[in-house]
Amino acid sequence: MSSPPRPVMVIFDRDGVLNVDHGYAFKPEELEWVPGAKAAVKRVNEAGVLAVIATNQSGIGRGYYTEADMEAFHAEMLRQLTAGGARIDAIYFAPHHEDAAEDRYRVADHPDRKPNPGMLLRALAEFGVAPGDAVMIGDKPSDMEAARRAGVRGVFYAGEDLEGLVLRELAALTGTTFPE
Numbered sequence: 407m408s409s410p411p412r413p414v415m416v417i418f419d420r421d422g423v424l425n426v427d428h429g430y431a432f433k434p435e436e437l438e439w440v441p442g443a444k445a446a447v448k449r450v451n452e453a454g455v456l457a458v459i460a461t462n463q464s465g466i467g468r469g470y471y472t473e474a475d476m477e478a479f480h481a482e483m484l485r486q487l488t489a490g491g492a493r494i495d496a497i498y499f500a501p502h503h504e505d506a507a508e509d510r511y512r513v514a515d516h517p518d519r520k521p522n523p524g525m526l527l528r529a530l531a532e533f534g535v536a537p538g539d540a541v542m543i544g545d546k547p548s549d550m551e552a553a554r555r556a557g558v559r560g561v562f563y564a565g566e567d568l569e570g571l572v573l574r575e576l577a578a579l580t581g582t583t584f585p586e
């Protein structure tokens with residue numbers, strides 16, 4: 407009897423990995439995808455691998471935009487992904503900042519805010535994924551540090567075609583190669 411395959415997960419940072427990082431992006435009309443990003447997410451879906459986002463959103467704590475603004479931005483991301491036959495399984499965000507005006511956001515070194523691993527650990531727990539069966543793709547040292555603290559492999563994204571990078575990581579995660 408074969409046991410069911412273990413769940414496998416790709417954790418994407420958002421700004422600078424999926425959407426171009428113009429600095430505190432939140433206007434849906436300003437959403438600009440990184441080259442290969444939508445195709446990369448679709449490849450993850452097609453491989454039967456979970457695709458989640460873990461994003462620091464201190465712009466909320468800093469008062470640059472609201473959670474509702476961020477949700478509208480995410481809704482537009484998901485709408486465009488869906489239009490291309492792709493999906494994101496969950497989005498985790500950390501709105502905190504130590505200088506936030508609102509009490510609920512004013513937390514220094516919140517466990518969710520990368521480089522802390524809180525969002526990654528929650529994603530793993532909620533989907534029952536072992537750290538060794540996940541990879542975090544990010545464009546900042548804080549992403550790599552959060553991955554390290556979560557026991558997840560961190561892959562630094564330096565602006566190359568994201569689809570190619572994801573295909574290599576999927577092959578490593580699943581032991582299957584995918585035609586480019």
Ligand SMILES: [Mg+2]
Binds near residue numbers: 545546
């Ligand atoms: Mg980033």
